[in-house]
Amino acid sequence: MKRVAAFLVAMGTVVVSWLHMGLDVQYIRTAPAELLDLAVRMFPPDWGYAPEIVVPLLETVHIAVVGTIIALTVSVPVAFLAAENTTPNRITYAIGKLIVTVSRSVHVVIWAMVFVVMFGPGAFAGMVAIAVRSVGFVAKLLGEEIEEIGFDQVEAIRATGASSSQVLLYSVIPQIKPALVGIGVYRWDINVRSATILGAVGAGGIGVQLFNSVDAFRWSAVLTILIAILGIVLLSETISARTRAMVR
Amino acid sequence: MATEEGHSELPPDRTWRRPTAFGNHRVKWAVYVGATLFVLWSLVSLLADVSLGRLLTGVNNGLLLLEAMVPPNTASENVDRVVGYMGETIAMAFVATFTGVLISLPIAFGAAENIAPRPIYYLSRGIISITRAIDELIVAIIAVKAVGVGPLAGIVAISYLTIGFFSKLFAEDIEDIDMGAKAAIDATGASRFQALVYAVVPQVAPRFVGLTVYRWDINIRSSTIIGIVGAGGIGTLLLRSFERYEYDFAALILLAIIAVVLAGELFSAYVRRRVQ
Amino acid sequence: MLEVTNLRKVYPTGDEALTGVSTTIEGNEIVAMIGPSGAGKSTFIRCINRLTEPTEGEVTLDGTELTALDSGEMKTARRNVGMVFQEYNLVERLTVMENVLSGRLGYVSNWAALRRNFPQEDVEMAYDILETVGLGGMENKRADELSGGQRQRVGIARAVVQEPKILLADEPTSSLDPDTSHAVMELLTEIAAERNIPVLINIHEVHLAVEYADRILGLHEGELVFDGPTTDLDENAKDVIYRGKALAGESSSNYVEGSDTVTGETEPTDKSTITGD
Numbered sequence: 062m063k064r065v066a067a068f069l070v071a072m073g074t075v076v077v078s079w080l081h082m083g084l085d086v087q088y089i090r091t092a093p094a095e096l097l098d099l100a101v102r103m104f105p106p107d108w109g110y111a112p113e114i115v116v117p118l119l120e121t122v123h124i125a126v127v128g129t130i131i132a133l134t135v136s137v138p139v140a141f142l143a144a145e146n147t148t149p150n151r152i153t154y155a156i157g158k159l160i161v162t163v164s165r166s167v168h169v170v171i172w173a174m175v176f177v178v179m180f181g182p183g184a185f186a187g188m189v190a191i192a193v194r195s196v197g198f199v200a201k202l203l204g205e206e207i208e209e210i211g212f213d214q215v216e217a218i219r220a221t222g223a224s225s226s227q228v229l230l231y232s233v234i235p236q237i238k239p240a241l242v243g244i245g246v247y248r249w250d251i252n253v254r255s256a257t258i259l260g261a262v263g264a265g266g267i268g269v270q271l272f273n274s275v276d277a278f279r280w281s282a283v284l285t286i287l288i289a290i291l292g293i294v295l296l297s298e299t300i301s302a303r304t305r306a307m308v309r
Numbered sequence: 310m311a312t313e314e315g316h317s318e319l320p321p322d323r324t325w326r327r328p329t330a331f332g333n334h335r336v337k338w339a340v341y342v343g344a345t346l347f348v349l350w351s352l353v354s355l356l357a358d359v360s361l362g363r364l365l366t367g368v369n370n371g372l373l374l375l376e377a378m379v380p381p382n383t384a385s386e387n388v389d390r391v392v393g394y395m396g397e398t399i400a401m402a403f404v405a406t407f408t409g410v411l412i413s414l415p416i417a418f419g420a421a422e423n424i425a426p427r428p429i430y431y432l433s434r435g436i437i438s439i440t441r442a443i444d445e446l447i448v449a450i451i452a453v454k455a456v457g458v459g460p461l462a463g464i465v466a467i468s469y470l471t472i473g474f475f476s477k478l479f480a481e482d483i484e485d486i487d488m489g490a491k492a493a494i495d496a497t498g499a500s501r502f503q504a505l506v507y508a509v510v511p512q513v514a515p516r517f518v519g520l521t522v523y524r525w526d527i528n529i530r531s532s533t534i535i536g537i538v539g540a541g542g543i544g545t546l547l548l549r550s551f552e553r554y555e556y557d558f559a560a561l562i563l564l565a566i567i568a569v570v571l572a573g574e575l576f577s578a579y580v581r582r583r584v585q
Numbered sequence: 586m587l588e589v590t591n592l593r594k595v596y597p598t599g600d601e602a603l604t605g606v607s608t609t610i611e612g613n614e615i616v617a618m619i620g621p622s623g624a625g626k627s628t629f630i631r632c633i634n635r636l637t638e639p640t641e642g643e644v645t646l647d648g649t650e651l652t653a654l655d656s657g658e659m660k661t662a663r664r665n666v667g668m669v670f671q672e673y674n675l676v677e678r679l680t681v682m683e684n685v686l687s688g689r690l691g692y693v694s695n696w697a698a699l700r701r702n703f704p705q706e707d708v709e710m711a712y713d714i715l716e717t718v719g720l721g722g723m724e725n726k727r728a729d730e731l732s733g734g735q736r737q738r739v740g741i742a743r744a745v746v747q748e749p750k751i752l753l754a755d756e757p758t759s760s761l762d763p764d765t766s767h768a769v770m771e772l773l774t775e776i777a778a779e780r781n782i783p784v785l786i787n788i789h790e791v792h793l794a795v796e797y798a799d800r801i802l803g804l805h806e807g808e809l810v811f812d813g814p815t816t817d818l819d820e821n822a823k824d825v826i827y828r829g830k831a832l833a834g835e836s837s838s839n840y841v842e843g844s845d846t847v848t849g850e851t852e853p854t855d856k857s858t859i860t861g862d
């Protein structure tokens with residue numbers, strides 16, 4: 062009974078939402094035709110445009126690489142703050158959690174808008190946006206991994222007479238390395254995807270060409286760019302998946 | 310990864326090197342060097358023209374921005390506008406989740422290896438990887454060009470984005486079901502569709518609800534953003550406030566977005582805990 | 586030779602885990618320390634290599650007063666004390682060889698450690714010890730691929746490769762099945778004889794202590810209440826160790842003098858001789 066009620070409430074909300082937007086039904090009837098029309102206008106892709114997007118495509122990957130590296134570097138201390146077993150006290154724990162939450166709850170494009178205001182348009186602002194958005198994600202997952210560290214293993218290495226850095230090398234790092242590498246390449250893969258849209262707010266990457274072409278109604282060029290994006294995203298996904306399978 | 314080697318060979322090799330996951334140390338170093346060079350290239354190409362002065366100016370601008378944002382502008386007409394646009398944002402998420410999940414269902418069943426015929430399986434998997442590869446804003450801007458500025462474009466875009474995510478995860482859930490129950494129903498001479506309804510659906514229903522709510526939560530996030538390219542919702546207002554340098558109003562909008570996103574996350578987490 | 590004088594440990598919670606324990610361990614004897622859970626056995630062992638800082642008292646190993654060393658010197662001194670743990674405490678994601686070689690960390694530079702570049706003698710010694718503990722050919726397995734008994738053998742190999750002057754074992758058999766427990770105890774006694782070093786073993790199972798040890802230390806509520814050859818461990822002595830029960834007129838040189846647990850505490854304790862952790 063309760064389930065039926067919940068279902069009805071959900072469906073009711075959908076209907077009310079629909080009515081709230083006051084959409085013209087006319088548009089909906091024509092939408093499929095418009096989409097089809099757009100698809101027709103895109104074909105065939107403009108291969109002559111391809112050489113022009115090589116550099117922006119590389120810039121997209123560079124943004125993702127540097128943004129991820131900076132995020133990883135910054136998130137290691139944040140992760141130690143946000144992990145219950147390594148944070149010095151309750152205030153530092155709260156600070157760690159706050160950084161994680163703020164970073165995660167703001168979309169990368171909003172961060173990009175902010176950093177474009179700060180650093181001016183271009184790939185640098187985009188890279189900072191990617192880095193800031195990734196810190197929360199990486200620190201959260203890494204913090205969870207740090208909470209799992211076995212301190213008995215650390216102690217055993219200490220008992221052999223190892224120096225502090227050796228203890229780090231032989232007991233702490235082996236325990237978090239797979240997580241660090243795995244989270245890093247996984248986030249890099251997400252960041253390649255994110256970096257393709259930074260151009261929407263002038264923060265560099267292939268998105269600049271994409272949105273310009275859309276505004277100029279150069280649909281066959283748009284398709285070329287979309288195919289290029291598809292390629293680079295699938296490639297980074299493959300690299301990320303294979304790396305994660307290898308590191309454990 | 311450990312490699313198992315026979316230990317019986319006569320003159321035992323008394324040296325030791327850490328076995329490598331790459332199979333051989335030369336490949337390992339080649340990969341390491343290659344990766345390092347690429348990273349260096351990235352660093353140089355992005356940071357070469359960034360001077361300390363530009364960084365400092367940036368930080369200074371950031372402080373000015375922060376100063377302009379605090380306190381947020383809470384004039385009543387602004388609050389009204391935020392509430393109005395936020396209503397549209399949430400409405401978009403609800404409708405798009407509904408349509409997106411509706412379209413995803415057949416694709417999810419098609420992409421479940423254990424119940425779908427081969428050709429349909431590959432077709433569905435293909436649809437899933439293509440829909441997942443393109444970012445939400447790109448889909449949104451194309452939708453805007455196709456159906457015009459406004460929430461309809463947002464609904465089209467978010468529905469489309471829901472398909473890849475939902476079908477993929479739901480297909481995995483369907484693959485995890487206990488096939489014994491389906492075999493039992495099949496044995497009664499039921500049709501493929503009847504077997505689906507009686508054996509598969511009851512097993513995956515809780516996961517279905519959980520995934521729908523989870524995707525709804527993600528859709529709320531998306532619908533706060535896509536207005537930046539004209540696809541409806543509060544993103545439109547945010548972009549406009551930035552363009553007009555109304556940073557105190559932008560601050561209000563940002564706070565509203567964060568609040569709604571966090572509330573959506575909490576609600577979705579609560580519901581998922583209840584149904585699973 | 587290990588000399589422990591008046592070792593006392595009070596935890597920050599106020600629990601007095603050791604109330605002033607003195608003993609000497611030398612030669613190549615196997616010394617088993619028995620006592621109920623919470624008697625302070627682990628604390629005692631851990632105070633020797635100062636994984637736990639003792640509150641008071643002296644620990645001297647072959648003339649070096651460990652308790653007087655600063656933390657840098659203590660790190661060097663730990664090379665001389667091998668330790669085997671109840672839960673093996675191997676670094677799960679490293680190979681068997683890396684786990685064994687980590688016993689040599691105290692002798693190599695950080696840079697060499699990073700590159701896993703240990704001197705050839707160390708590597709050969711590691712191969713030999715792996716052979717001794719019955720793990721020949723397993724050097725490239727990862728620790729998390731091994732069974733409990735195999736892991737404990739790696740743990741022992743790691744301690745032995747340090748070439749320690751004494752081997753400490755903290756409940757080495759508690760996580761193992763009976764057959765493997767016997768094998769591990771045998772291995773420890775063989776190592777003591779072969780390398781001519783004493784072995785101090787904390788152990789729950791009294792029958793294992795009786796079977797393998799030359800000498801027994803009995804700890805009750807942080808106090809050493811028995812110290813003597815295994816042959817002297819009779820029922821009375823077990824009662825004192827496990828129940829803190831007063832001895833009816835019995836007097837033996839093995840009962841440690843000044844022990845006040847025998848008098849005073851009359852409340853019936855529920856501790857059984859076979860409590861597990």
